[in-house]
Structure formats: C-alpha cells, structure tokens
Amino acid sequence: MKMKACILLGTRPEIIKMSPLIRACESLGIDYYILHTGQHYSYEMDRQFFLDLELPKPKYNLDVGGRPYRKQVGMMIRQIMDVLSKDRPDIVFVQGDTNSVLAGALAANKLGIPIGHHEAGLRSHDLTMLEETNRIITDHISDFLFAPTKDAKKNLEEEGIDMSKTWLTGNTVVDAVKENLKISEKKAEPLKKLGLKKGGYILATAHRAENVDVQKRLRGIIGGLGLVFEKTGLEVIYPIHPRAKARLEEFKIDLPDGIRLIEPQGYLDFLQLEANAKLIITDSGGLQEEACILKVPCVTTRDNTERPETVDAGINVLSGTVPEKILSCAKDMLENHRRWTNPFGDGHAGKRIIETWLKESSKS
Numbered sequence: 595m596k597m598k599a600c601i602l603l604g605t606r607p608e609i610i611k612m613s614p615l616i617r618a619c620e621s622l623g624i625d626y627y628i629l630h631t632g633q634h635y636s637y638e639m640d641r642q643f644f645l646d647l648e649l650p651k652p653k654y655n656l657d658v659g660g661r662p663y664r665k666q667v668g669m670m671i672r673q674i675m676d677v678l679s680k681d682r683p684d685i686v687f688v689q690g691d692t693n694s695v696l697a698g699a700l701a702a703n704k705l706g707i708p709i710g711h712h713e714a715g716l717r718s719h720d721l722t723m724l725e726e727t728n729r730i731i732t733d734h735i736s737d738f739l740f741a742p743t744k745d746a747k748k749n750l751e752e753e754g755i756d757m758s759k760t761w762l763t764g765n766t767v768v769d770a771v772k773e774n775l776k777i778s779e780k781k782a783e784p785l786k787k788l789g790l791k792k793g794g795y796i797l798a799t800a801h802r803a804e805n806v807d808v809q810k811r812l813r814g815i816i817g818g819l820g821l822v823f824e825k826t827g828l829e830v831i832y833p834i835h836p837r838a839k840a841r842l843e844e845f846k847i848d849l850p851d852g853i854r855l856i857e858p859q860g861y862l863d864f865l866q867l868e869a870n871a872k873l874i875i876t877d878s879g880g881l882q883e884e885a886c887i888l889k890v891p892c893v894t895t896r897d898n899t900e901r902p903e904t905v906d907a908g909i910n911v912l913s914g915t916v917p918e919k920i921l922s923c924a925k926d927m928l929e930n931h932r933r934w935t936n937p938f939g940d941g942h943a944g945k946r947i948i949e950t951w952l953k954e955s956s957k958s
Contacts, residue, residue, distance in 0.1 A: 614944025764939020
C-alpha cells in the first residue's frame with residue numbers, strides 16, 4: 595500500500611526546515627501534500643519563500659495569521675481537522691514549537707492519525723514561553739519523535755517518553771543551509787543592494803513575544819544594539835517584522851545611531867546577510883543554529899535557549915536584554931578566537947526522517 599504524508603507548516607522557519615522533507619518525499623516518490631496554516635503574517639508574504647526554495651505550492655492554505663493565540667489555535671485545530679478528515683494521510687509531519695505545530699498535533703491526535711515531530715526534545719526549561727508548552731505537549735502525543743541532537747533525545751528519555759519511538763536524526767537546518775547557500779550565492783545580492791561589505795556589519799533580529807511585547811526587554815535590546823555600534827563601529831542591520839515595528843512605535847522607542855531597519859528579507863537574501871555578517875545578535879532559535887553552521891559568532895538576547903549545544907560549543911552566548919551585557923557578550927564573541935563545531939548533523943536529516951517513518955510503518 596502506498597503511504598501518504600501531510601507536511602504541515604505555518605511559518606517561514608518551518609518552510610525552510612521542512613523543505614528537506616519535501617525534497618526527500620519527491621526523491622523517494624512518496625505521495626504527500628503541504629498544508630499551510632498561514633500563521634506567519636500572511637500566506638501572500640510566504641509565497642516568495644516557496645519560489646526561492648523551488649518548492650511546490652501548498653495544497654491547502656488556512657490563512658489564520660494575525661489572530662490572538664487562543665483564537666488562532668482554535669481556528670487552526672478546527673480547520674486542520676476538516677482537511678485531514680477529507681484528505682486523510684498516514685502521518686502528519688510537524689516541525690518545531692509554533693502554534694501551527696501544537697494545533698496540527700492536537701488535530702491529528704484527535705483523528706487517530708500518527709504524528710511525526712521533527713525537532714523533538716528541544717527544551718528551554720522555561721514554561722513561561724508558549725513555545726516550551728507547545729513542544730512538550732507535541733512530544734508527548736507524537737508517534738514518531740525525531741530528535742536533532744543527543745541532548746534533545748536525552749530530554750525525551752528524562753521525561754519518560756517511550757524511547758522505541760524516538761530516533762536521533764540530526765536537524766534539517768543543516769540540509770537546508772547546505773542546499774540553499776549555493777542557490778543564494780547565484781540569485782541573491784543583498785549586500786550590493788544595501789551597500790554592505792562582507793564582515794562589515796552586524797545582523798540583528800528580535801521577534802519573540804517575551805522580548806518584543808515587553809517594553810523593558812525591547813528597550814534593552816535596542817539600547818544594547820546601540821552600544822554595540824558605538825563601541826565597535828559596525829553598523830547593525832535589523833530586518834524588522836511588522837509586529838516588532840508596531841511595538842517600537844507603541845512604546846515610543848527611538849533608535850540609537852548605527853541601527854538600520856530594513857524590510858523582512860526573502861530567505862535567500864537573508865541567508866547571504868547571515869553568511870557575511872561579522873556577528874549575529876538574535877532571539878531566534880533557528881538563527882542560533884544557522885550561525886553555528888555558517889561559522890558566524892552569535893549573541894542570543896534571551897535568558898535561556900533550547901539550543902544549548904551552541905552555547906556548549908562556545909559559538910553562541912546568552913546575553914539577556916540588559917544593554918551592557920549585550921555589549922560585553924558581543925565584544926567577547928568578536929574578540930576571542932574559537933574552534934567551530936556543528937552539533938546538528940551531516941545534512942541528510944530530511945531523507946533520514948522519511949526513511950525512518952517508512953521503515954517503522956512497514957513493521958506494523
């Protein structure tokens with residue numbers, strides 16, 4: 595019997611990290627379809643990502659972006675269940691810790707459809723973060739748990755999850771960076787467009803609710819970026835998401851000298867901005883991983899991280915949001931020579947995940 599998979603996604607990081615699974619399904623001749631919740635701002639804005647990555651269009655789009663958490667998750671569950679009931683797959687693949695992941699897992703669980711969770715076992719050990727709740731619940735109701743690192747697999751074991759349904763696969767972020775960096779070198783020219791030189795700027799992002807929705811923390815991050823420019827002379831390039839931009843205006847936060855706000859970038863342009871930065875300052879989990887793979891030092895403006903491997907390897911440091919601490923961490927990462935290691939796998943995680951699912955499903 596031919597197996598059918600649903601690849602569920604809703605944000606741009608999910609599009610990127612699911613792209614190796616999509617390509618693996620294509621290469622292995624697996625019947626699959628893409629279900630896009632539309633969580634990340636708008637599906638229209640995501641279309642360029644599919645074009646950049648040369649991916650097929652989603653079969654379904656729910657367009658639930660821009661709604662409060664409770665309403666968004668509720669709408670997603672109802673609409674995802676409608677799709678899965680009509681176009682019933684043998685598995686629903688979800689990735690990470692977003693509202694789309696939680697809603698997709700709950701919908702599939704309710705319908706008795708197996709769930710495959712890529713990036714299972716990541717933990718910040720901070721239950722004030724919605725993402726932590728999302729990933730814990732998803733892990734505990736999933737049937738196939740694909741852990742990206744040994745630490746992630748250990749977290750699952752310590753939580754009492756049946757290890758017979760857990761596999762160490764590596765992270766598809768390595769696949770995605772390797773597959774798309776060469777494409778971006780040919781197609782993307784953001785440095786030329788922005789008048790930047792390789793190694794002559796700092797790339798910054800801030801988008802997490804616990805940072806951008808809290809005035810003190812957002813002020814701290816912006817103040818820290820200003821201090822970093824003041825002390826290093828390196829311009830800070832900040833592709834700002836609509837939500838963060840709205841908060842800057844709402845909180846009446848003035849930008850210090852040296853911070854240049856730019857529009858959100860397409861994936862290939864952003865990948866080039868990452869690869870050629872002198873330093874990355876971010877609150878993004880995905881950027882911590884990509885910085886590690888691209889060998890660009892990273893400062894994370896959070897109090898904890900679900901990517902502790904990057905910190906253990908000495909290629910990332912947690913600064914929190916106090917401006918002076920952001921500055922000291924940035925100076926440390928810029929000045930100290932370090933050895934680079936990549937703890938996220940060999941770049942074949944996508945194929946490994948699909949093949950593991952097929953092999954294990956054939957046993958039952």
